[in-house]
Amino acid sequence: MSRAYNFSPGPAMLPEPVLRQAQATMLEFGDAGASILEISHRGPGFIAVAAQAEADLRTLLSIPDDYAVLFTAGGATTVQALLPLNFARPGQAADYVVSGHWGKTALKQAAPCADARIAASSEAGGFRDLPSRAAWRLSPDAAYVHVTANETIHGVEWRDIPDAGSAPLIADFSSSIASEPLDVTKFGAIYAGAQKNLGPVGITVLIVRRDLLAREGQPRAPIFDYRAQANADSMLNTPPSWNWYVLGLTVKWMLDEGGVTEFARRNARKAALLYAAIDGSGGYYRNEVAPAARSRMNVPFFLHDPALDAAFLSQAKLAGLVALKGHRVLGGMRASLYNAMPEAGVQALVDFMQEFQTRHG
Template structure:
C-alpha cells in the first residue's frame, strides 16, 4: 500500500502511527475482549480513555484549570448555533467580525436567536484582509464578540488576539488549533472541529471559561446545554467514542 500525499482542505492526514495503533486495537482494546466502539462509554475502560484525552489536550494546548473541555458530536457549525443559546439572552446583541466564508456561516447559525451586530467586515473587498481594529463598531452590552481565527477558504488569519475589552472573545479555531502556541486565557470560548488538527471528523472540541457557564442563556433542550455536558463529562448522551479515542491518540 502506498499512502498518498494528502493536501485536502477537508479532513486532514492523521499520523501513520495513530492509524496503525488504531488498526491494531480495532478488534480488541487493551485486553478488554472488545473494541473501543463496542464498550460502554460510561464503563471504566472508556472513561480512562476520555480522561487521558482531556489531560493530554490540556497539556498540549496549555488549557488553564478554570476552563472546561468538551468533546461533542457534530461539527463546528453545530457549536456555532449553540453559542447564542447558551451565552446570550433572547434578543441580546452579539458582535461578529466577518472575515470570510466561515464567519458568514457562524452568523447564519445564530441569527434566529439574537440581534447580530456585524462589528466589522471585509466582505466588500472580497475578504482579502482583517478590518483594522480601530474601525470595529463593538456593542457595549454584547454577550460576546466572535471571530474566525483562520478562514481557510479566503486565507485570512488573525495573527494576534484582538483586544475586545471586558466582553468575552469567542473564536472558531477549527483549522489552526494546536498548530502553534495559543494563550487560551485571552478567550472566553474556543471551539474547533477536530478534523483539521486534532483527529478525525465527527467530534468537536469546546474550551470554555467556567464562569460563563453560569449564564442563563435561552430556553433550550438539555442536550443543547453546555453546562449539562460539562456536568456529565461530555457523556450526556452517547458520544462518538471512536473519534474521541482517535483524537486522544493524536494528542499523545
C-alpha cells in the same frame, strides 16, 4: 499500499502513527475482548480514554483549570448555533467580526437566536485581508464578540487576535488549533472541529471559561445545554467514542513530537516554502491574500491560466499529491498544511509546481 500526500482541508490528513495505532486496536482494545467501538462509554475502559484525552489536551494547549473542556458530537457549525443559546439572553446582541466564508456561516447560525451584528467585515475586499481593529464597531451590550481565527477557504489568519473589550471573545479555531502556542486566557471560549488538526471528523472540542457556563442563556433542551454537558463530562448522551479515542491518540502524538512549539516551527517552514514558490513563479501562480494576513494552514492559489487547472490536478494526483482543488467559492487550488502534513509533502508539491510550470509555461 502507497499513501499520497493529502492536502485536503478536512477531513484532513491524519498522522500515520495514529492511524496504525488505531488500526492495531480496532479489533480488540486492551483486555476488553472487544473493539473500542463496541465497549460501553460508561465503562472504566472508555472513561480512562476520555480522561486521558482531556488531560493531554490540557497539557498540549496549556488550558487553565478555570476552563472546562467539552467533547461534543457534530462539527463547529453546531457549536455556532448553540453559542447564543448558552451565552446570550433572549434578544441580546452578539458581535461578529467576519473575515471569510466561515465567519459568515457563524453569523448565519447565530441569527435565529440572537441580535447577531456585524462588528466588522472584510467582504468588500473579497476577504483578502483582515478587518483592522480600528474598524470594529462593538456593541456596548454584546453578550460576546466572535472571530474566526483562520479562514479555511479564503486563506486568511489572525495571528494576534485583538482585544475585544469588556465582552468575552469567542473564537473558531477549527483549522489552526494546536498549530502554535495559544494564550487561552485571552478568550471566553475556543472551539474547533477536530477534522483538521486534532483528529477525525464527527467530534468537536469546546474550551470554555467556567464563569460563562454559569450564564442563564436561553430556553433550550438539556442536550444543547453546555452546563449539563460539562456536569456529565461530555457524556450526557452516548458520545462519538471512536472519534474521541482517535482524537486522544492524535493529541498524544503531538505531545510526543514536541508539542505546539515544535509544530509552530514546522508550520512556519512549510508555509514559507509554499508561499516562496508561489511568489517566485513570476506570476505563473498567485496568492491574492495580503501578505500579513496569509494563513499558515490553508494556502489558496491560482494558475495564470484557469484552462490549465484540470491538467494541474490530474497530473498532481499522478505525482501522489491529492485534494488540491480549491473550494467552489474561490476556485483555483488550495493546499492545507496542517500538523500531520510533513515538510517533505510540501517540498514534493513545490517541486511539482515548478516542473508543471516548466512543462506548460
